[in-house]
Amino acid sequence: xxxxxxxxxxxxxxxxxxxxxxxxxxxxxxxxxxxxxxxxxxxxxxxxxxxxxxxxxxxxxxxxxxxxxxxxxxxxxxxxxxxxxxxxxxxxxxxxxxxxxxxxxxxxxxxxxxxxxxxxxxxxxxxxxxxxxxxxxxxxxxxxxxxxxxxxxxxxxxxxxxxxxxxxxxxxxxxxxxxxxxxxxxxxxxxxxxxxxxxxxxxxxxxxxxxxxxxxxxxxxxxxxxxxxxxxxxxxxxxxxxxxxxxxxxxx
Numbered sequence: 001x002x003x004x005x006x007x008x009x010x011x012x013x014x015x016x017x018x019x020x021x022x023x024x025x026x027x028x029x030x031x032x033x034x035x036x037x038x039x040x041x042x043x044x045x046x047x048x049x050x051x052x053x054x055x056x057x058x059x060x061x062x063x064x065x066x067x068x069x070x071x072x073x074x075x076x077x078x079x080x081x082x083x084x085x086x087x088x089x090x091x092x093x094x095x096x097x098x099x100x101x102x103x104x105x106x107x108x109x110x111x112x113x114x115x116x117x118x119x120x121x122x123x124x125x126x127x128x129x130x131x132x133x134x135x136x137x138x139x140x141x142x143x144x145x146x147x148x149x150x151x152x153x154x155x156x157x158x159x160x161x162x163x164x165x166x167x168x169x170x171x172x173x174x175x176x177x178x179x180x181x182x183x184x185x186x187x188x189x190x191x192x193x194x195x196x197x198x199x200x201x202x203x204x205x206x207x208x209x210x211x212x213x214x215x216x217x218x219x220x221x222x223x224x225x226x227x228x229x230x231x232x233x234x235x236x237x238x239x240x241x242x243x244x245x246x247x248x249x250x251x252x
Contacts, residue, residue, distance in 0.1 A: 056216070057214050057215070057216050058214065058215050058216075059212050059213075059214055060212060060213050060214070060215065061210060061211070061212045062125060062128060062211045062212055062213055062230060062231040063091070063092075063210065063211045063230070063231035064208055064209070064210045064211075065089035065090060065091045065092060065094075065208070065209050065210070066089060066090045066091075066206060066207075066208060067087060067088065067089055067121075067207040067208065067209055068088045068089060068090055068193065068196060068197060068200070069088040069196055069200050069242075069244040069245070070085065070086070070087060070088065070107065070244065070245050071085070071086050071088060071196075071242040071243050071244035071245055072084060072085055072086060072100075072104065072242065072243055072245075073086060073095070073240055073241075073242060073243075074240065074241035074242060074243050075240065075241070077095065077187075077240060078236070078238075079236060080095060080097060080185065082097045082098070082100070083095045083096070083097055083100065083185075084096065084100035084101050084104055085100035085101075085103050085104050086190070086242050087121075087209060088190055088193070088196060088242055088244070089189070089209060090189070090193075091189060092186055092187060092188060092189055092231075092233065093186075093187040093188065093189060093190045093239075093240075093242070094123075094132070094184055094185075094186060094187070094209065095184050095185050095186075095187055096182050096183070096184040097183055097184050097185060098181070098182055098183035098184070099136065099180045099181055099182030099183065100182070100184075102158070102180045103136060103180055103182070104245075105158065106138060106140075106158065106178055106180075107245055108245065109154060110140050110154075111140075111142070114140050114141055114142045115138055115139075115140055116138065116139045116140070116141070117136075117137070117138060117207065118137040118138060118139050118177065119135065119136070119137040120208075120210070121134070121136070121207065121208070121209040121210070122134065122209075122210050122211075122212060123182075123184075123209070123210070123211050123212075124211075124212060124213070124214075125186075125211050125212065125213045125231070125232075126213065126214075127213075128213050128231070128232050129232055129234075130185055130186050130232055130233050130234035130235070130237065131183070131184070131185055131186075131234075132183070132184055132185075132186065132211055133181075133182065133183045133184075134181075134182055135179060135180065135181055135182065136179075136180045136182055137177065137178070137179050137180075138177070138178045138180075139163060139175050139176065139177045139178070140160070140175065140176050140177075140178070141164075141168055141173050141174065141175035141176070142173060142174070143171070143172060143173050143174075144172055144173065144174045145172075147174060155176050158178065159178065159179075160176040160177065160178055161176065161177045161178075161179075162174070162175070162176055162177075163175050163176065163177040185234050185237070186211075186231065186232075186233050186234060186237070187233065187234065187237040187238070187239070187240070188233060188237055188238070188239045189239060190239060190240060190241060190242045191239045191240060191241050192241045192242065196242070196244055200244055211231055
C-alpha cells in the first residue's frame with residue numbers, strides 16, 4: 001500500500017461526511033440485495049399460484065334422453081331393494097334408489113294437473129360407473145280457495161315451501177315447492193317400452209334428462225386424454241317391466 005493511499009484512508013476515517021457516505025453505500029447495497037432476494041421469492045410464489053389457478057374443472061355431457069313416462073318396477077329388482085321409482089327414457093331406464101319414495105308420495109298424493117317440474121333434470125355421474133345423483137324440484141299450485149286444511153298438512157309433512165310468484169298472486173293462486181335429493185342407477189331400456197308408448201299419453205312437454213361427469217385438468221396438460229364421452233350402464237343391469245303412474249306434468 002502506498003503512502004498516498006494510507007493518507008487518503010486516514011483522511012476518510014477522520015472525515016465525518018465521508019464516513020456517512022460510506023455507510024449509506026453499504027446500506028444501499030444491502031437493501032438492493034434483500035429486494036432482489038424477496039423479488040425472487042415473490043416470482044416463485046406467483047408461478048406456483050398460476051399453476052394452481054390454471055387447474056380447471058371441465059364438464060362432460062355423457063348422455064341425453066327423452067323422458068317417456070314415470071313409474072315403478074313391476075317386480076323387485078335384483079340388488080336394488082330400494083328401487084321405488086323409474087324415469088322411463090327412450091334410450092335407458094333410470095331407477096331411483098334414494099328419493100324415489102318421496103317422489104312417489106308427491107306424485108300420487110297431489111293432483112297431477114297441478115304439478116310442475118321446476119328444474120332441468122341434469123344428473124351427475126361422478127365415476128361414470130352406472131350410478132348418478134342429483135335433485136328433483138317440483139312445484140304445486142292452484143287457486144287459494146281450492147286448498148283444504150289437509151293440503152297444508154301434507155305440505156308441512158313433506159317439506160313443502162311456500163313459493164307463490166307474482167303471477168300466481170295476480171290470479172289469487174298459491175304455490176308450494178318441493179326439492180328432493182335423489183340417487184339412482186342406469187338400466188337398459190325397459191322391456192315394455194312399446195306398450196307404454198302406445199297406451200300412455202305423452203307428457204305435456206318434451207322433458208329431457210341428461211347425465212354428466214367432471215374432470216380436473218391443469219392448463220399445461222390439456223393435451224392429455226379426456227374423460228370418456230359415453231354413459232356407462234351398471235354391469236349387472238337387466239331390462240325389466242315398469243308400471244307407469246297415471247299423471248301428466250305441466251309445462252314450465
